Amino acid sequence: MYEFDWSSIRPGLPFLWKGMKVTLYITLVAMAAGIALGTVLAILRMAKNRALAWLSAAYVNTFRSIPLVMVILWFFLLLPAVIERIFSISRQEDTRLTTALVTFSLFQAAYYAEIIRAGIQSVKSGQMGAALALGMTNGQAMRLVVLPQAFRNMAPLLLTQTIILFQDSSLVYVASLADFFGVAGIIGTRDGRQVELYLFAGAVYFVACFILSSLVKRWQNRLKGHA
Amino acid sequence: MHNWRWEVFLEPAQGGSGATYLDWVLVGLRMTAAVSLCSWVIALLWGSLMGIFRTYPSKLLYGLSTAYVEVFRNIPLLVQLFLWYFVAPEVAPLGLGAWFKQLHPNLQLFVASMLCLGFFTGARITEQVRAGIESLSRGQKAAGLAMGFTLPQTYRHVLLPMAFRIIIPPLSSECVNLVKNSAVASTIGLMELAYQGRQLVDYTAQSYESFIAVTALYVALNLLILLFMRWVEKKARVPGFMGGGGR
Amino acid sequence: MRTRLLAALLACWAALPVAGAAELTGTLKKIKDSGVISLGHRESSVPFSYxxxxxQVVGYSRDLQQKVVEAVKKELNLPNLQVKYTPVTSQNRIPLIQNGTVDLECGSTTNNLERQKQVDFTTTLFVVGTRLLTKKDSGVKDFxxxxxxxxVTTAGTTSERLIRAMNDEKKMGMNIISAKDHGxxxxxxxxxxAVAFMMDDALLAGERAKARKQDEWVILGTAQSKxxxxxxxxxxxxxFKxxxxxxxxxxLKTEGEAIFKKWFQSPIPPKGVNLGLPLSDDMKELYKSPNDKAFQ
Incomplete structure (x- = not known):
């Protein structure tokens, strides 16, 4: 039988926390940027302008049909050079974190966009008509009437997607960026305690995601109660 | 400018044996298809069983299936894969781990990836099946029971046939997700499509050509699944239910 | 190539290079101008760089890397030289040197002629032989x-190529597992x-130290390469070179053996294990007359 040896975890906690901060950073930035871009994509998708609608659909469908692992590999191949130029930072900077942030923001935007589109459609027709009748422009009606309601309805879904994003961010592993899981791997490899560290990482992810998703579920039920 | 060399796929691969780099990609494609198909079977069977348990009037079965769903949905796929491949053989009872570790290395990778993807996808299918059953009106179940069916018979002949037809669209998107998720298996070294793509980059340095080829194959696989599932959907449509005409 | 294309396309964003200090060129000039030296290190290459x-990055190679940093400080008269650490893997270490992200990588990188086409190597830090780690009672005495x-062996290493070639040539019917890293x-x-792990003997000693029962494992076999x-x-x-x-x-000449003793014959962090690797003849020779020659 396997003899567990958990002695690597306690001294490794500060390092693991550093990795967790990278994970959280990627999650939060990609959530904010992803929802912003996702909203734009969702509105464009419903635009009267055919070309814009098509572009938005192409963007969303492309990202949704490629495995995240391949997307990460693609972006780590292409992005570093572009980032250096845009932000004119020197070669010495480690651009891996920035690359990861951009990758996850763009990738998640495609998933958020679909949720937001459904949310908008769920409030759109009657409300839009009423707002327009009140003399609002299309943009005003969208901004002041439709979007606030849509976001309220779909907030739980957006959060659920964010929990998925939190889990998916572990895939920066393929670009050897030291997020929470990456650090667990580094410590496990260094001390020959991979089994313990992988179990520990799994437990931490489970507890965090379980609590979050339970909260989301409760919120969702409350929203349903109101409606 | 990038030096495009598509002919690289026809060149003989390093390491002798006369295979070309195109053969490498095709080996990867076959592996992706094989592991996805096997996991799909596991996911469908196990997910259906657990989905039934989720709606079954038994505290024990309900608790069991709920715990399963929560555990497998709240741990990242990558972590689950490492747990299946590195940890499970160490802690498995009855000498199962020792037996597993004596298998051919490639078979170990395949089995671990298959079980991981199967049970991960199974948790999602569980929820689809549950939703499908719950979406049927209570009358259906009552009618089944009133006709003298036992509860398992009611599930078998009344509830499940309807529920499955309803959930074909979400199932097909789960199937597409499964193929995409299988790329994660490259991290433990399963020689599937994404793995072979990275190998190709290592050996030929033609990153763009290999990534484009691999990406295109994933997209093609996805399309194939969607077309197939649409055909299944058409065949299985219940007249007078869900508007018949579809979208 | 690609990078250069993008660089040209996006040139409008590029900052103009700062007018240079006299005489200095290349990496030293870059370090002088920015006041920063960028060091590449490994994350778990025990006991070389981890x-x-x-x-904190520690290890045998790390100690010698620090000597170079001191020399750079002195040469450029930069007592406040900032040091930036970039972790590298065996897959990305060469590209990171080539594109200038890392100025100096000291870990466990073999100097060979193939790599010399892409990067330069300093004076040799360490000499190893590729051998086997196995259980004492495994019955394995040699290849x-x-x-x-x-x-098992680690992907992308010389050992991987050697053992695959041996398997083909001698029709040994081994199942070779290529793992992602030494750990x-x-x-x-x-x-x-697997019954045996083929790798550089010093790294094998580093891995053996992680075992629950160190003395169950032995390093043996005829070295397949140096x-x-x-x-x-x-x-x-x-x-810079x-x-x-x-x-x-x-x-190496003045304190080589002391650094060797510190990392290979004394308890090392984080767990205080002792690798117990004897000083080889090759290493004695290296400390006597340091050089930058590759073996293949």
Whole structure:
């Protein structure tokens, strides 16, 4: 039988926390940027302008049909050079974190966009008509009437997607960026305690995601109660 | 400018044996298809069983299936894969781990990836099946029971046939997700499509050509699944239910 | 190539290079201008370059890398030189040197002619032989005993190429497992998935130290190749190479054996294990007359 040896975890906690901060950073930035871009994509998708609608659909469908692992590999191949130029930072900077942030923001935007589109459609027709009748422009009606309601309805879904994003961010592993899981791997490899560290990482992810998703579920039920 | 060399796929691969780099990609494609198909079977069977348990009037079965769903949905796929491949053989009872570790290395990778993807996808299918059953009106179940069916018979002949037809669209998107998720298996070294793509980059340095080829194959696989599932959907449509005409 | 294309396309964003200080060129000029030196290190290459529990980079190669940093400080008269650490893997270490992200990588990188086409190497830090780690009672005494068995090695290393070639040439019917890193290779060995782990002997000693029962494992077999570890630096930067070579050679001559003792014959962080690796003849020779020659 396997003899567990958990002695690597306690001294490794500060390092693991550093990795967790990278994970959280990627999650939060990609959530904010992803929802912003996702909203734009969702509105464009419903635009009267055919070309814009098509572009938005192409963007969303492309990202949704490629495995995240391949997307990460693609972006780590292409992005570093572009980032250096845009932000004119020197070669010495480690651009891996920035690359990861951009990758996850763009990738998640495609998933958020679909949720937001459904949310908008769920409030759109009657409300839009009423707002327009009140003399609002299309943009005003969208901004002041439709979007606030849509976001309220779909907030739980957006959060659920964010929990998925939190889990998916572990895939920066393929670009050897030291997020929470990456650090667990580094410590496990260094001390020959991979089994313990992988179990520990799994437990931490489970507890965090379980609590979050339970909260989301409760919120969702409350929203349903109101409606 | 990038030096495009598509002919690289026809060149003989390093390491002798006369295979070309195109053969490498095709080996990867076959592996992706094989592991996805096997996991799909596991996911469908196990997910259906657990989905039934989720709606079954038994505290024990309900608790069991709920715990399963929560555990497998709240741990990242990558972590689950490492747990299946590195940890499970160490802690498995009855000498199962020792037996597993004596298998051919490639078979170990395949089995671990298959079980991981199967049970991960199974948790999602569980929820689809549950939703499908719950979406049927209570009358259906009552009618089944009133006709003298036992509860398992009611599930078998009344509830499940309807529920499955309803959930074909979400199932097909789960199937597409499964193929995409299988790329994660490259991290433990399963020689599937994404793995072979990275190998190709290592050996030929033609990153763009290999990534484009691999990406295109994933997209093609996805399309194939969607077309197939649409055909299944058409065949299985219940007249007078869900508007018949579809979208 | 691609990078250069993008660089040209996006040139409008590029900052103009700062007008240079006299005489200095290449890496040294870059360091002088920015006041920063960027060091590449490994994350778990025990005991050459790895993290201790305070997330500090430590190790044999790291100590020698520090000698170069001191020399750079002195040469450029930069007492406040900032040091930036970039973790590298065996897959990305060469590209990171080539594109200038890392100025100097010291870990466990073999200096060979193939790599010399892409980067330069400093004075050799360490000489290893590629051998086997196995359980004492495994019955394996040398490479010939591996016929038909599962053998693990780390992907992308010289050992991987050597053992695959041996398998083909001598029709040994081994199942060769290529693990992602040394730690994973050792886990494969320790958990019984493979009977032997082929790798550089010093790294094998580092891995053995992680075992629950160190004395159950032995390093044995005829060395299949000799490998010279060096620090990597950008290709064709003679001034920087000369400075680094000099600093490392001086350190090896005066305190080489002491540094060896510190990392290979004394308890090392984080767990205080002792690798117990004897000083080889090759290493004695290296400390006597440091050089930057590759073995293959």
């Amino acid at each position: 993290y201790d529990d305070k997330q 010939a005993d591996l016929k038909g068995k599962n053998v 994973e290779s050792f886990l494969t060995l320790e958990s019984g998935r 490998e010279a570890y060096g620090c990597m630096l950008p290709k064709g930067d003679a001034a 000369k400075l680094a070579d000099g600093a490392i050679a001086a350190a």
